[in-house]
Amino acid sequence: MKIGTKFIHAGVEPDPTTGAIMTPIYQTSTYVQEAPAQHKGYEYARSQNPTRTALETAFAAIENGQFGLAFSSGVAATDAVIKLLQPGDEVIAGNDMYGGSYRLFSKVFEKFGIKFHYINMQDAENIRQYMNDKTKLIWIETPTNPLMNITDIEAVAAIAKSSGVLLCVDNTFASPYLQNPLDLGADIVMHSVTKYIGGHSDVIQGCLVMNNKELKEQLYFIQKSCGAVPGPQDCFLVLRGIKTLHVRMQRHCENGEKVAQFLRNHPKVEKVFWCGFEDHPNFAVAKKQMRGFGGMMSFILKDNSVDAAKKLLSSTKVFALAESLGGVESLINHPASMTHASIPREERIKNGLSDSLIRLSVGIEDVEDIIEDLEQAIAGV
Ligand SMILES: *Cc1c(COP(=O)(O)O)cnc(C)c1O
Numbered sequence: 001m002k003i004g005t006k007f008i009h010a011g012v013e014p015d016p017t018t019g020a021i022m023t024p025i026y027q028t029s030t031y032v033q034e035a036p037a038q039h040k041g042y043e044y045a046r047s048q049n050p051t052r053t054a055l056e057t058a059f060a061a062i063e064n065g066q067f068g069l070a071f072s073s074g075v076a077a078t079d080a081v082i083k084l085l086q087p088g089d090e091v092i093a094g095n096d097m098y099g100g101s102y103r104l105f106s107k108v109f110e111k112f113g114i115k116f117h118y119i120n121m122q123d124a125e126n127i128r129q130y131m132n133d134k135t136k137l138i139w140i141e142t143p144t145n146p147l148m149n150i151t152d153i154e155a156v157a158a159i160a161k162s163s164g165v166l167l168c169v170d171n172t173f174a175s176p177y178l179q180n181p182l183d184l185g186a187d188i189v190m191h192s193v194t195k196y197i198g199g200h201s202d203v204i205q206g207c208l209v210m211n212n213k214e215l216k217e218q219l220y221f222i223q224k225s226c227g228a229v230p231g232p233q234d235c236f237l238v239l240r241g242i243k244t245l246h247v248r249m250q251r252h253c254e255n256g257e258k259v260a261q262f263l264r265n266h267p268k269v270e271k272v273f274w275c276g277f278e279d280h281p282n283f284a285v286a287k288k289q290m291r292g293f294g295g296m297m298s299f300i301l302k303d304n305s306v307d308a309a310k311k312l313l314s315s316t317k318v319f320a321l322a323e324s325l326g327g328v329e330s331l332i333n334h335p336a337s338m339t340h341a342s343i344p345r346e347e348r349i350k351n352g353l354s355d356s357l358i359r360l361s362v363g364i365e366d367v368e369d370i371i372e373d374l375e376q377a378i379a380g381v
Contacts, residue, residue: 007244010062011057011058011059012054013054022239023051023055023236023239024236025051025232027233028045031044045232049232051236051239052070052230054239055235055238055239056207059207062176062242063182065189065209065210067209067210067216068208069223071208072206073192074100074172074193074194076206077190078170079228080208080219080228081137081168081219082105082109082137088115089115089136089137090114090134091114091138092138093117093119094139094151095120095351097144098170099339099340101141102342107342124159128159135163135165136166137166137168138156138167140168141169142169143173143275143294144173145172146273146296146353147351148273148274148297150280152285153179153185153289154289157186160187166215167185167187168189169181169188171190172195172326175245177245187210190206191209193205193207195325195326196245196248196249196252197241198326199326200241200328205238249294252294253292256295257293258367258371259297259362259371262374267302268378269300272297272298296360296361296362298360300357301358301381303381306336309358312378312381315377316374316377318369318370318372319332319370319374323339324361328365330361332359333358333360334357335353335357335359336354339359
């Protein structure tokens with residue numbers, strides 16, 4: 001089955017009681033049992049809910065995995081993965097990643113005795129020097145947020161496998177339409193469903209997808225024991241979002257490419273970070289593991305001052321100034337003071353994230369309007 005057909009039908013069966021083509025919102029906290037412990041597989045809605053079950057089946061289908069688990073946010077999904085570990089365990093993570101993941105790792109889990117190494121992952125071989133017998137997990141994000149660096153998933157998976165270390169890929173930026181890490185050897189895929197999968201800026205949600213049954217049982221145990229589950233209405237909205245994911249992503253890619261080229265040719269723009277440029281340092285890897293390059297990019301102006309960046313950020317009309325990404329509407333963001341403010345400045349600068357960097361999530365509006373908006377905003381600085 002081709003990808004669009006799969007996305008439209010993923011997880012959804014006609015409702016057994018009425019034949020309703022859309023999965024109903026089972027807005028219930030509990031289920032009546034015929035006799036003690038005699039039930040239809042549903043006991044209590046933190047553990048199971050039919051709307052969530054349909055969605056979890058869909059998550060598995062769209063990431064080419066066996067099992068999906070839904071969480072109340074992307075960070076709740078990340079939190080569940082780290083809870084597989086024990087004090088003393090070590091994690092190798094990228095040094096250019098979502099600020100909230102960094103905050104969760106460094107401010108919450110480090111004090112429970114888990115050690116994190118934040119390293120440059122543009123060359124997978126770099127990982128080997130941080131591996132030891134305490135290493136239990138490699139955490140990668142590719143493309144990275146916000147610098148659009150690319151990590152070779154297959155190469156990292158080979159290193160992880162040879163040492164019996166788990167590999168989890170945060171696939172939020174690519175979406176399952178552009179990249180499927182399980183096919184490349186990853187053990188777990190994580191998404192902030194809030195972004196492209198939900199796609200309409202109306203839900204906070206996360207998910208994990210995996211193939212290994214034992215791993216799924218461990219993560220399901222954490223999901224129900226810690227309780228960060230999404231409500232049925234949010235699950236319904238995401239089921240609906242998935243049906244148009246392929247069409248939205250096609251337009252995000254088309255618009256993204258045009259905006260990236262426009263910015264790159266603009267005399268007032270110094271540098272554009274987008275993984276679809278042939279001279280991107282890891283273009284060959286991006287081309288190998290992704291089906292397209294998406295609508296995420298960042299750039300710096302020739303006037304590399306924070307004031308110029310802030311002026312531009314405040315003067316767009318189609319682009320809304322907001323955190324988040326992956327929705328149908330275009331968003332503009334200042335990582336240093338918004339999405340990535342939780343990373344210490346020194347750390348940010350060291351990793352190439354300057355105070356004047358501007359990030360775009362190019363939406364699916366008419367691209368002429370998107371470009372015209374950037375044109376007038378850049379002209380104003
Ligand atoms: C937003 C985001 C997260 C966190 O997800 P939430 O749904 O906001 O909790 C994790 N990783 C990446 C790459 C993100 O963009």
